[in-house]
Amino acid sequence: MDLIYRPRLAQILEVKELTEREKLFTLRLEGGEVLGHQPGQFVEVSVFGVGECPISICSSPTRGPEFQMCVRAVGNVTNALHRLRPGDYVGIRGPYGRGFPLQESKGQDLLIAAGGLGIAPLRSFIHYIMDNRSDYGEVTILYGAREPKEILFKDEISLMQGIGRCLLTVDRGDETWEGHVGVITTLCPMVTVDPSRTIAITVGPPIMYRFILQEFFKMGIPEERIYVDLERHMKCGVGKCGHCQINGFYVCREGPVFKYSEIKDLPEAI
Amino acid sequence: MPLKILPKESVPLFVDNLLRDYEVIGPLRKDGFYVFGSVRSFSDMELDYPITIYPAKKFFLPPRESLLRFKTGEKVSVEPVVEEPQPKVLFGLHPCDLHSTWLLDAAFLQETPDASYEARRRHTVFVGLDCLKPCDEYAFCKDMGTLYVNGGYDLFLTDIGDAYAVDIGSKRGEEMLERYADTREPTPSELKRLEAAHKEKEENFSNRLKFDIHNLPAILWNSYDSPYWEELAQKCLGCGSCTLVCSTCYCFDVFDKVELNLQKGERIRVWDSCLLEEFAKVAGGLNFRPSRVERLRHRFFRKGKYLTERFGKVGCVGCGRCTRNCLVHINPIEVYNHIYEEQQKSAA
Secondary structure: OOOOOOOEEEEEEEEEEOOOOEEEEEEEEHHHOOOOOOOOOEEEEEEOOOEEEEEEOOOOHHHOOOEEEEEEOOOHHHHHHHOOOOOOEEEEEEEEOEOOOOOOOOOOEEEEEEEHHHHHHHHHHHHHHHHOHHHOOOEEEEEEEOOHHHOOOHHHHHHHHOOOEEEEEEOOOOOOOOOEEOOHHHHHHHOOOOHHHEEEEEEOOHHHHHHHHHHHHHOOOOHHHEEEEOOOOOOOOOOOOOOOEEOOEEHHHHOEEEEHHHHOOOOOOO | OOEEEEEHHHHHHHHHHHHHHOEEEEEEEEOOEEEEEEOOOHHHEOOOOOOOOOOHHHHOOOOEEEEEEEEOOOOOEEEEOOOOOOOEEEEEEOHHHHHHHHHHHHHHHOOOOOHHHHHHHHOEEEEEEOOOOOOOOOOOHHHHOOOOOOOOOOEEEEEOOOEEEEEEOOHHHHHHHHHHOOOEOOOHHHHHHHHHHHHHHHHHOOOOOOOOHHHHHHHHHHOOOOHHHHHHHHHOOOOOHHHHHOOOOOOEEEEEEEOOOOOEEEEEEEEOOOOOOOOOEOOOOOEOOOOHHHHHHHHHHHHHHHHHHHHOOOOOOOOOHHHHOOOOOOOHHHHHHHHHHHHHHHHO
16 A cells, blocks of 8 residues: 555755745755656655645646755745755655646647746746647746745746746836836736637636736636646645645645636635 | 445444554544544444534645754755554544545546555544434535545445444445454345335435535535625624634645754644635745735635635535534635525515
8 A cells, every 4th residue: 555644755856946035945865766747736745854835836747857946935845955965865645636728728828827936836837838838839927926026937027928928017117227117917918819719727826816817707707717726734735634625625636726717616726 | 335234232342343453533522522533442432423623634735744854054954754653443434534535536636646645544434334324503515516426435324323334335344344344234124124224214304405506516616705704704603613614625834854963854844724814825924815814715715616616526525513612703604605595585
């Protein structure tokens, strides 16, 4: 029987500071094993002695056996992760959950809206699209951060622009910022989509969903073509511990990526 | 199913024989209450017991257990803890407790089986004991459909006076009976007494739920925004006693415990409760169920709707332990009836 709580060991190959709060970790499973994830899935990361927490994978499975996680130092485990260096080991369980709709999106246009750290799981999908570019139609990426210094993966923006439109905004600008200022929804008037062939995917803080979803509806995108990625504390990752439950759903099993039509009647979802 | 007769005077020998090869867990009297505990001889047990404080789940889902051992520092290593459990006989489990095991099995053995649960479960023999009368005014097993059992045990005893009628529920049960007990075939009069016992049982339990249990998920769902939940949450102390004694609650928390030398440690699983404030909190402080009303409602919905729909069986077995231990007397059957009547009224 599989020991479902036993992590595999993974070595940290590289740590890159992205902002004051986020670091990008590149890891490899011991023995060079492939993680075998889908974009949008998450892993349970152990810093032994501190604990375990769910982190989404921000690299694409098309890019070799290494994988990446963009981690914000916000809790016990993530703060401990931030103290680790290349060569250190962590535990990895998973990948778990249901990721982004890779198959359903094939041949469709994609409208991707990322708020803050939401760009992390979406980066996995965006890289996947880059590596399978002919499978997908037009791609529009909206990315909003609170401040210019909080923009993640700055050096990859031009790559993202290479696959389609990529519009950036910040809630508050600073003296260096020449781009758009305003919450992410203020980018929407600049976007035109064909709602019948567009899949919309959004990942961001809970408060953002209420507003960005309204924009998707205004564009005429049907509920069953809209996907959201929901955050909860997935403690066990295997549908048992109960912590990540949204009404009857376990985010760790049935999510974290849900079709809007599946969760729109769940009062606890958004 | 094959039926045997175990005379009451043969029960002590049966139990004492079992004790040679098994740890026997049975109902023990403790400070005026009953608990499931390890027995040293049959005389420790009181089979004519109403209900125990805690259910039997702790024998396969312990309140605290180690999942992993790890070493930190230069050379990190991790190994799972899978103990080969002692074979156990749970002796004298009532129908509600047998039903709750079915639910825990569904949670821990389906899809991604939990190895330590599975091992403990595999090494546990169930000897059930029928209830011929309600344990007290708090039980509502009949309403939850758990008054009768259809399998889920190795042996099942029914008191017919000077003997127990033993229903054999498994090959293991049959072998155990052959090996450890002095049984015989039932006489026609004993079969009649068993029938009479069943009839008496039927008469002794009354229905208290005012609607068909199959409608519970829908009735609950319709009550989502009812002010009644707020009213109930005003009473609720949020202490989590109900989840602690619940026979079908299985939520857990996991944490790392490190030895003082910081070189070694264990990953520990402990029972948790969705009624506690921290339960749905994520790192960064956001709490997805910040108010007591949301947490209390979640608990009721989890039993009466979410688990019910997931596993095809009501997530509550009606044992009444939650009510018995609730300091403010929140009683599920009253809650269910209240929301039902509220909906009847508003429909009229």
